[in-house]
Amino acid sequence: MSSIFWIIVAGAILTFLTRIGGHLVLSRFERIHPRVEVALNAVPAAVLTTLVAPAAATADWRGLVALAFAGLISLRFNALTMFLAGAAMIILLRQLS
Numbered sequence: 358m359s360s361i362f363w364i365i366v367a368g369a370i371l372t373f374l375t376r377i378g379g380h381l382v383l384s385r386f387e388r389i390h391p392r393v394e395v396a397l398n399a400v401p402a403a404v405l406t407t408l409v410a411p412a413a414a415t416a417d418w419r420g421l422v423a424l425a426f427a428g429l430i431s432l433r434f435n436a437l438t439m440f441l442a443g444a445a446m447i448i449l450l451r452q453l454s
Contacts (some may be wrong), residue, residue, distance in 0.1 A: 419454065423447035 383389065389397075413424055427443030434442075 419447060419450040422450060 409424070412420065416424065423443050423446040426446045427439050430442040431439040
């Protein structure tokens, strides 16, 4: 097996253990402090920002158009619809040009 395969397997195992570890730690508490809950609710937005910001900074016009389109979609629809619409737009723009 190639080393890339084992890197992927190790990453999957570490991701799984991290998720299980977080669940085990939080399940020990009867009630979560409101500050911790607010911080945990902010994690998805922080992760999305770390993925989108570098891509937006280095994107060509097609990427920026798709990003703006996804932003407009996000004002009206849920996150899954926004991701799908943004992906469809970038695929369409790349195929047309």
